[in-house]
Amino acid sequence: MTGSNRGPNDPLRRERILDAALDVIAEHGAIKVTYRRIAAAAGVPLGSLTYYFDDMQHLLTEAFTRLAESVSSRYGALLTAARTPEEAQEAVVEIICGKVWGTDRNLLLSYELYAFATRHPELRTVMRSWMQASRDSLARHFDPLTARALDALVEGFSIHNSVDARPTDRAGVAAVVRAVVDRRTAPTAAGPGLRE
Structure with missing residues (x-):
């Protein structure tokens, strides 16, 4: 594992981020998706998104x-x-x-x-x-x-x-x-x- 602050008590954080990304896409459209909106919808720190995903393109590809x-x-x-x-x-x-x-x-x-x-x-x-x-x-x-x-x-x-x-x-x-x-x-x- 790389240096992570996700901790052992949140093993499904990546999946929550992907589900939140789909919720944000459904509400605002893919063109208006932002890290902040996804992090807020997932209830995770903003840094979690860049820990799991290289960039927004990677995150959206995984969500879709x-x-x-x-x-x-x-x-x-x-x-x-x-x-x-x-x-x-x-x-x-x-x-x-x-x-x-x-x-x-x-x-x-x-x-x-x-x-x-x-x-x-x-x-x-x-x-x-x-x-x-x-x-x-x-x-x-x-x-x-x-x-x-x-x-x-x-x-x-x-x-x-x-x-x-x-x-x-x-x-x-x-x-x-x-x-x-x-x-x-x-x-x-x-x-x-x-x-x-």
């Missing part, structure tokens, strides 16, 4: 990684528990309609991650890792192209439903998931569901 791993873990657990194709489809519906991925806070933090990563390319690794973990979970039950489509559907529906005045209900989401999974019954250019 913590978010991605937490959401991916819950996402993956639902798909791991599925034993049949029908249960796997229901798990996807639950991910979209439940609170596994789509809590207001997680959605807000994911928007922040996307925006921040466009200006800080090193954060794209976190996003790619998150997408890969999601696709790997889906690939337990679906072919690679379907897993990719469902992954995009999860994020798209979650984002749209968070702002839509008339969000798609669970039955509608389930119908779309079924259509993606069973592409043989999806509408064709000459079939129903498409405008002339």
